[in-house]
Amino acid sequence: MAALGSKLAQLQSKACEATRLAAKHGCAYHKTLMEKNKHYVVDPPTIQKCQELSKQLFYTRLASLPGRYESFWKELDGAKLLWKNRSNLKVENAGVAALFGIELYAWLCVGEVVGRGFTLTGYHV
Incomplete structure (x- = not known):
């Protein structure tokens, strides 16, 4: 039981250290990250724009389903062919x-x- 308490104290110490590190460098990291990826940010970043982009993503993914469906059946046909010719495998x-x-x-x-x-x-x- 003492070993478990020791491990818990070590874990707590590491969590505190990570929290301090995130607090110290988090803002700088966020600023650097946003500067590097500013071309992806829609201006102005409003709730309405976020909802519109969310719908665009959903329907774009939905539109890609027929292509994925076709690719799936091609892969399955290839696997069936391999299984049929398994003696040559x-x-x-x-x-x-x-x-x-x-x-x-x-x-x-x-x-x-x-x-x-x-x-x-x-x-x-």
Whole structure:
């Protein structure tokens, strides 16, 4: 229990240090960031303009769905062709496919843990 208290004190100390660093350099960082990206800022930055841009982004993404849908089916057809000709498949290609599948599964597991609030059992302590 003492080790846990020690770790907590270390964590608290590091959090305080990070807060001080952010307070000291945060304004300068924000100013530099905004200066570097000022060509992306709409003038004047009003609520109405933000809402308009939000709608533009939503409908632009919605308009891109047919192209994405078509690309998905092309990729699927390519995967079906590979599966049909699997006897000609090289070991390297099968290894890459297996690693890709393992990576997808690992991301799924990480997503599940994040969704449960970074707990492994689902119970919060």
